[in-house]
Amino acid sequence: MSEYKAWTDSYQGEPAVWLRAGKYEAVMLPECGGNLVAFRDLEANYRFLHEPKESEMEAFKKESYSYGIPVLFPPNRYEDGKFPWKGKTHQLPVNESERGNHLHGFLHNVPWKVTEMGQTSSESFVTVQVQVDENHPVFQSFPFRFTFMLRYALSENGLSQQVTIRNNGTEEMPSLLAFHTAVNVPFAANSPAEGYRVKLTIGERWELNERMLPTKRFQPFGSLDTSLKNEGIYPFTEEMDNHYTVQPQNGRNRMELTDTTLGVTFVYDAGTAYKQWMIWNNFNRGEFFCPEPQVNLVNAPNVDLPAEEVGLYSIGPGEIWESVSRMYVK
Template sequence: MRPDDIYGGRIVAWLGRPGVLIENDRLQATIVPALGSRVVSLRCKTTSTELLHTPASVEAYESAPMLYGIPVLFPPNRIAGGTFEFGGRAYRLDINDPVTGSHAHGFVHDKAWEVVSCGRDEESARLVTAFDSAHYPSVAAQFPHRFRLVMRVELQGNALVQRIDLHNESDAAFPWGLGYHTAFNFPLGAASSPDSCTFSAPVGRRWRLDERFLPTGELVEDERAAQLRQGMPLAGVALDDVFEAAGDSANEAVLTDPDAGIRVRYRADRAFGTWVLHNGDGRQGFVCPEPYTCVTNAFNLALPPEATGLQALAPYASVSAASSIVVEPYRAEES
């Protein structure tokens, strides 16, 4: 085994940090275990196209880390005041979003994960990493339940499949939510015209947000929803919205770039009932379709779980959620 090999993957440098590169004949992915086991790069080898939004420097990354790669959010988005109650217990989380006075993006996206295994064969390549809250006193102080997340990132043909298994290792039930702040380049190709690219998302009603970007509890119809389901250009269109997933369509966001000859289908299983869409002002060269298992601040909304998506995990029980990024060739006659 060469010094840069790791059980079938390859150690590479990413902004000065060690990453693990896995690949098959179609795709190449880089994961950085020390940065929340974040997938930081996904390349289409047939077109030499980087699909994920990547920073130009360490400074760019550190100024806005949520806008690069696939951060794992557990729990996702904001919790008002960093506080909530569950099962007769009061929880107090760190306020790391002082502008809104919230806890934001959870416990695991910026912590080191352990590499469990890595392997490859003729058709696929995979990396398994794990996060154990018992190794982080700062997490245990906020969330007094031992939990483990085990994530499998696998390249299967033309798809990156991401699966997380959540294990409750404590003797009490706890509420949970999972999400990804996935940032794609948009357009996908560096030389592509923004006007020729389209984006679609499986969105239904929109959650009305207050001045702190927290849901008020009201769901409203949005005139953009039909266009988003069908597919629309995003040049100059600003998105920073929380939608319920449309129940009558495939639970996938689709990015189509005719100039690059690529279509990307970002699929989430039905555990993900919320989609957050974010692209800055629509002129920053990225779009974040973010699948969540629960809506922002679900821990504090006085609504039933079937509305918010908030779930409880029983003692010593486990649950899984999966998503995939499927990369397809696009031909003009498909339009």
């Protein structure tokens, strides 16, 4: 019989919520951007996410993109920090100075509030949220009133992630979202990284300019792209910072990372609400890579293409946007 448990403790000196469900364990850091920094299989000694070590905690707090599951809202790059929306242009801070872009939004490094945690007969769970209004520092650059809720749950089916965004304002707000999910290679202790293969449900590859912004054109698939879509590739075949459309396979939108030595596959089923993928392998340094499900195209508000094509969606007053993703082993 599985044991389900949720409790508070510290992680590398930070306040944390710990979840346990049988062989699975997860750790969430509410005050560090609501980042779920660990998802483990204790029996098999698998660590699926790139976790910050004690010596890396200061770097993690400044730039969390390389650890766990950081929330990007709004995600990725915006040219000159400009964010045109419904006849107004909002100015986001230019925090990628070398390219003159705004990068990765606001929610990955602000404190989140724990609103619920506990266990049932079938899962352990925690819910955290950020509520943005005139009193929140985010509002100055992103003047929308909303509540962003994240619910993580552990069960015998692995880790589920439920996202709920509620518009509390009187105007339509943009629903632009991604997760900069950092996945270990290898995830199994003592398994050779060279035996790992990653596969993504990708469609077309966007051409990016020198500022890493889409040109509105697709570029031809190379052999790496074709293999990534089909049989899979070694995640460190070459340096990757690639942007793709989603093309579901068998009705699913997911990343599969297979340890061919063990015959074990880690599945990240992001769900079909996410219409784009980024895949970034940290300058091909090894150790981890980031398959990043995105609702929208990079720089979507500044790209002159149909809103549906670039994922430039809105949430009306009082409306809710919701999606569920899952991580598990097969």
